[in-house]
Amino acid sequence: MPADRARRSIEERLQDVEDRLEILNLIAAHPPGADTAEGEYAASYCTDDVVLQFSEHAPPWSGRAQLVANLQRPAHQGAIEQGIGHFAALPHIEIDGDTAVVTAYLQILAPNTEAELFELSGHGTSKGFRVHILSANRWELVRTSDGWRIKRRTGRAMNTPGARDLLRETTKARMAKET
Secondary structure, three states: OOHHHHOOOHHHHHHHHHHHHHHHHHHHHHHHHHHHOOHHHHHHOEEEEEEEEOOOOOOOEEOHHHHHHHHOOHHHHHHHHHOOEEEEOOOEEEEEOOEEEEEEEEEEEEEOOOOOOEEEOOOEEEOOEEEEEEEEEEEEEEEEOOEEEEEEEEEEEOOOHHHHHHHHHHHHHHHHHHO
């Protein structure tokens, strides 16, 4: 056990565990909200002034209302009809008081309509899914009176330099804490 954890009270350590569980649930809440376009649900885990930026070349979305509106766009509705699925990997969580930074990979999966049928014993036949996008994501969270909320989210496709930069922010922060 790291020295700083050993000096903390059981109450402080329990609060850390509770925070981490709430944050895990918050990150896990993203896929169902995005894949159903339940805008109010998706917005409920964000601050009112949330900023979401998924590309270095496109303007960010600002505010809960824009998040809700973007989930209702015809393009997103079409992706849902095609079977889009967001799949979040287990996140790395760094908590600092009432703020937290979460780094995780996110895959966007889509049915592979061009593939050959494949039968999996006891699970039926399917053409399977393909990874449409794999991205690195940085979620900046704040503790509010209603619990942890997303203040800013930055996503970068893994085939861009921005993804490596985003991941390096996490590794550098972790290494700085240990020195």
